[in-house]
Amino acid sequence: MNTAPSFASSTWLVAEREIGSKLRSKTFLISTGILFLITLAGVLWAGFAAQSDTRIPVAVTGETAQIIAPLDSAVDATEVGSAEAARDLVREGEVDAAIIPGGEGGFDFTVVGDDAVPSSLLSALSVSPPVELLQPDGDGDDGLMRYFVSLAFGVVFLMAAATFGSTIAQSVVEEKATRVVELLISAVPTRALLAGKVVGNTVLAMGQIIGLAAVAVVGLTVTGQTELLAGLGAPLVWFAVFFLFGFVLLASLFAAAAAMVSRQEDIGSTTTPLTFLVMAPYFLVIFFNDNPTVMTIMSYVPFSAPVGMPVRVFFGDAQWWEPIVSLVILLITCVAAIWVGAKIYENSILRMGARVRLKEALSA
Structure with missing residues (x-):
């Protein structure tokens, strides 16, 4: 059955x-x-x-290396022996800019570019005022x-x-x-x-x-x-x-x-x-x-x-x-x-x- x-x-x-x-x-x-x-x-x-290197390639000398030391996450530094060598790297297109000793208007360095200087580099070198967050745990x-x-x-x-x-x-x-x-x-x-x-x-x-x-x-x-x-x-x-x-x-x-x-x-x-x-x-x-x-x-x-x-x-x-x-x-x-x-x-x-x-x- x-x-x-x-x-x-x-x-x-x-x-x-x-x-x-x-x-x-x-x-x-x-x-x-x-x-x-x-x-x-x-x-x-x-x-x-996310892994791609988006840092700005910059040439520096021994005298200016310490200037961009705090900007390691934004700048990829190549140290050379002289200011003229830094300029040569800019001319050859190896770097986007160079930071060499000597400057005017209270600055002790100069930013050298070919036909332009990356604005993000200038922003990174600018002095920012202190910031206070009222909601530090925000997004x-x-x-x-x-x-x-x-x-x-x-x-x-x-x-x-x-x-x-x-x-x-x-x-x-x-x-x-x-x-x-x-x-x-x-x-x-x-x-x-x-x-x-x-x-x-x-x-x-x-x-x-x-x-x-x-x-x-x-x-x-x-x-x-x-x-x-x-x-x-x-x-x-x-x-x-x-x-x-x-x-x-x-x-x-x-x-x-x-x-x-x-x-x-x-x-x-x-x-x-x-x-x-x-x-x-x-x-x-x-x-x-x-x-x-x-x-x-x-x-x-x-x-x-x-x-x-x-x-x-x-x-x-x-x-x-x-x-x-x-x-x-x-x-x-x-x-x-x-x-x-x-x-x-x-x-x-x-x-x-x-x-x-x-x-x-x-x-x-």
């Missing part, structure tokens, strides 16, 4: 079907490969650009780093969530329109079908996230950015954890929203609000990555926590307990979303024709 498969077995059968169909898709494999290559190229370019030089790190987390979340969310929605509507779903439901429970779709696409999405993280680690290692790599360790782990549950939440809602329509062209009418939720963290970190209030709120809102909290952890803005509290909020929201999504999916998946209204889907 044959027995019906358990809920877990049915879920895994559907998940295997989702994973297998994607891995057999050349479009999916090619797009994933291109994404990895673009990520690797971006990390390598940023690493080599300062970390502003650009904060922007790029925030942008990286936002882009990865947006691409993965939007790509696989739309994939789930299209799969649900396709099976519903072709009535394949009726055959599937005759073999497995309705909720197992939904769970399998969510699990399968979550596995694929997490695979991409882990792959992107591995590519980033390789790129940072090759370019010698060990300090940045060490700082990304904990944020990447938190991002993976938050993304896992955040994606399950979104995937459940995408599947439920798609079950309410019967045609591919109607998907947008029910999934657009979810698409806005996916896009919101990306735009928020672009415009408000340096705003502590907005970033703190983002790190506790379930739909934006996968982006907001890892960014705050990376820059040391979050206390040790904050990611845990945020994760608990996300888990509670995830359970609620799965319950609502399952109810909508179960009540809508076999209804053909006009779009099912949300009230009807929840009360059927």
Whole structure:
């Protein structure tokens, strides 16, 4: 006597079907490969650009070497034996300028250039007044780093969530329109079908996230950015954890929203609000990555926590307990979303024709 498969077995059968169909898709494999290559190229370019020597080549003599000693980070000095030798290096184009002894107007040195002198060199040689910072713990030089790190987390979340969310929605509507779903439901429970779709696409999405993280680690290692790599360790782990549950939440809602329509062209009418939720963290970190209030709120809102909290952890803005509290909020929201999504999916998946209204889907 044959027995019906358990809920877990049915879920895994559907998940295997989702994973297998994607891995057999050349479009999916090619797009994933291109994404990895673009990520690797971006990390390598940023690493080599950071390592490139942007210092100003300058010729100095023994008498003027001490003048630019404090400017080692901005000036690449070549010491020669005489002022005339320094001038020769300028004429030959070996250096951009020369600093030789002797001057006028209270200066004991002269800056020599060919047809011009680098303004950045003159700025570096200028005497600056003392500066007092009222907020010494502000962003300062970390502003650009904060922007790029925030942008990286936002882009990865947006691409993965939007790509696989739309994939789930299209799969649900396709099976519903072709009535394949009726055959599937005759073999497995309705909720197992939904769970399998969510699990399968979550596995694929997490695979991409882990792959992107591995590519980033390789790129940072090759370019010698060990300090940045060490700082990304904990944020990447938190991002993976938050993304896992955040994606399950979104995937459940995408599947439920798609079950309410019967045609591919109607998907947008029910999934657009979810698409806005996916896009919101990306735009928020672009415009408000340096705003502590907005970033703190983002790190506790379930739909934006996968982006907001890892960014705050990376820059040391979050206390040790904050990611845990945020994760608990996300888990509670995830359970609620799965319950609502399952109810909508179960009540809508076999209804053909006009779009099912949300009230009807929840009360059927």
